[in-house]
Amino acid sequence: MTQVQVDTPAVLREHAEQAYADELAALAAVDDRPRPPSWRLSPWAVATYVLGGRLADGTVITPKYLGQRRLVEVAISSLATDRALLLLGVPGTAKTWLGEHLAAAVSGSSTLVVQGTAGTQEEALRYGWNYARLLAEGPSREALVPGPVMRAMETGAIARVEELTRIPSDVQDALISILSEKTLPIPELDEEVQARPGFNVIATANNRDKGVNELSSALRRRFNTVVLPLPDTLDQEVEIVRTRVTQLGASLELPADLESLSEIQRVVTVMRELRSGVTTDQRTTIKSPSATLSTAEAISVMTNGLALAAHFGDGVVRADDVAAGLLGAVVKDPVQDRLVWQEYLETVVRNRKEWNDLYRACRDLG
């Protein structure tokens, strides 16, 4: 079981390196293995930080990523070989989460991040200018405002690029020279920034909306790709949801009874069945809705239910509290998905005796 954080932090969401500062310190203390240049921890310690474990001095490291060990090992090894890392997966497979923790463990900072959007400009990947100074003093190093990637190059840290495929292709390509030559020219000053050892990039991309701005093969070639899967087993996924809901509940100060989270099992089962198109017993084939129904959505349904139960109920999460969230998560397309959901309710949920309350709660919502 994962520990519950009792003390409430001062900010709504702490950075990974703040939230787990004690674990990182404990790891650094016992870590006597060779570290790549500029790395705060050895690859082994980074793996332990991400996957959890118990250290020689008795410190328990909580697992940050519950999933296949080999994927995390491949990811860390990629960073150690100075090849950039591309984390690929459908929404809600902990890509950003894993990237943030890797950056925190490797360079002690997860804040050098570029959020990829359709409007991301080249300045975000390279540098911008402080126009007041530029006009007053002309181009100089002081007037230059380095972007996160440039700062990471200068300090030998890990930069993160979120949602790489949402960035317009011409802006994406600015990364090519940074990744292959590890230099960033500043033609205005006739200078260049050469990356220090330890610099690397972790990019995340969504393979559900592939084709938004497909990566060029030149860029793709510079990444090692790790595809993060949806959790393999029901138990694993329940465990992930339980851990995250508990943490979120604590940080939102929701006074809910944590023992009553048995509802998680049902929510995760519903999500998994609809996602895979077949019931858990493999007997009945069902249709899948257009929604991704990732673990992240199960977490948000549960947190929502927790809030409902805490503020408007008696603190125990019941079928009524999660029904609305489930409906919202499943039905993204009002026509097709509603049919799918209705069919699922009538053919699967209804036939499970112990799910009677959930069936009625969902029926009442229409």
Place this chain on the structure above:
Amino acid sequence: MPVDVYGVRHHGPGSARSVREALEARPPDLLLVEGCPELDGIVHLLGEPDMVPPVAGLVYAVDDPRRATFYPLAHFSPEWVAVRWALARGVPVRFLDLPATHAFALEEAGAPPTREAGDPLATLAAAAGYDDAERWWEDAVEQRHDSPAERFDAIREAMASVREADPRPDDDPGVVGNLRREAWMRKVLRAAVKEQPDARTAVVCGAWHAPALVPEEFPPLSHDRPLVTGLPRTKVAAAWTPWTSARLSYASGYGAGVTAPGWYQHLFDHLSGERPDQRDLATTWLVRVARTLREERLDASTAAVVEAARLAETLSIVRGRPSVGLTELDDAAQSVLCEGSRLPLDLVHSRLVVGEELGSVPDSAPVVPLAADLARQQRSLRLKPSASVQEVDLDLRRPAQLDRSVLLHRLAILGVPWGVPADTGRTTGTFKESWRLEWRPELAVDLVEAGVWGTTVAAAASARAADRAEGSADLAELAGLVGACLTADLPDGVTAVLAALDARAAVQHDVPALLHTVEPLARTCRYGDVRGVDTARVRDVLVATAVRACVGLPMACAGLDEESADVMGTAIDGAQRGLALLEDADLDATWHLALERLSAPEHVAGTVAGRATRILLDAGRLARDDVARRMGRRLSVAAPAPQAAAWLEGFLAGDAVLLVHDPALLGLVDRWLSDVEDAVFEDLLPLVRRTFADFSKAERRTIGERVSRLHGGRADDPAPSLDLDLEQATPAVLAVGRLLGWEVARGGAA
């Protein structure tokens, strides 16, 4: 009397290299290899140039070829390396295991088979944190000890500890069987030493047995003697058979198989070379992976291979492994060469990691039991192979002829097409079969290749069918395979194929595919009885599949284009033919309900809706009035004309009788065609022509006459009058009369 005991890992390339070095260092005068001594008589064949691994030594009970043990040998097997070494130098080779004649007789008497249990060296490797036992051997055995003798001493000591920690009780059948085998091995060893006290003897055996075969530590003779005397006997024979890389992974006489023969071959080839370099090992492997990917037209640049090699190396460091193993190489290849996707890597796996090699044996090798079994059946069924073509008619109601049919069907499944089904001719009965038999020399080769599947025709055909079912995702093919297994009387095969069919059908969304399985399965149920087959299980699967198809049918038929509508129409027809054979009231009710949901709504494609309406009409589930109403709606002006034509085509589908005898329906069709606008009519003409072209000339003429009478206002005229021109018909009538042997006279028949 020096005896060198080399405890090896079966199929271990590392062991193979060490054995070769050891033999070079201390050449023996006699080589004893683990394996039953029945192979002694044919061991010399291993030295022939035509003998290409993978091959397997096969020892089987003559009266019951299903009782058999295989000893597979690959290029990298220590046994292969040792035997080839000895044969090349004229050193005698013998096998020292418990003879199969006793082992099989003991098994027959109820003792469990005494095969090797697992892979003890893999257990040691796993304990040391390795998932690849060969890499462990490389690091823990090869790298640490320079002389091969030291390596084998170390292995023997390690095995002695493993044996002490064996958790099995003393009376465990596996332990008892093992004790007996080792007692026999010691017996052979003692005899060899006694025969030539001064000769040096080398023993190549599984590592597990090594501690028990050191002469200095032999237990007293009295301990062994009761175990190896007075054993029962049975008649056995031995042969060499070609093997495949894929089948090296099966458990056999040499313990558990290996899962990555291709990788082992690479290890063996690479490390057997001059001054092998560990680093090159990973690089050369990744180069081969890249080349395989390129053959599949996937990009894999040289730069990417370099990056993959670096990643694999870093991975092995992160994982705390002393060297790069297959897992690291796989992970690196997936991440760098395959862009994170597992699919291309699976391709690499089947082609490179497992390999697609097929061995061969010299012509002089004794026949495999499968061939022996076939020869015996050919004799007892009096069905001689002959190079000339023979036509054979079989009446399946007679047991002897049924047996022949079964044999031919089994051979067909096995891929030995001795007989080809021929046209049965005039009869439509299901109890008769015709075959064209021709024994071509290639069939002997096919038979030898089929030997990997089993030792009897029945067992091999079952295994082959099960394998095909495993690899097939096509429901129609699986359904056909069920039928084939039933006609070949292979209950094991049927069970395996049905299980596969059931599993595939459960996840199948493609309704036409589901429908296509109905007919072959129904045929099997209906006519399987002739062959005395139990069809209850088939029926279960059939009902489940049919119900699934019925549930999905209405949804699957919405919004079909013309082409898919045709496919669906054909599928529905097939299912209808199948269900008509079964006459299952419940199933028919479900089926008709599903068809009703196709027939009534307007949005279903014309062909499909027309077909559904017709089936319901024929089944008496729709009244004529209803049909007329539906046809009227479908053929009304508002409906798009091509859809209407398609509906008509589906509804009539090559059968004109309905139009001939139902003036109401004919009237509807007529009115629809006459009311269509000229421009549309031109588009429509080919479609309508297609429908009517299927009818016979006479039918077309009758329809034409009816239509003309519709317009003449005599629609309810019961029958057309026969306005025959007797003058013109006379010669034809006379000719027919002559043929039938009748007397024909003008003015009346004879």
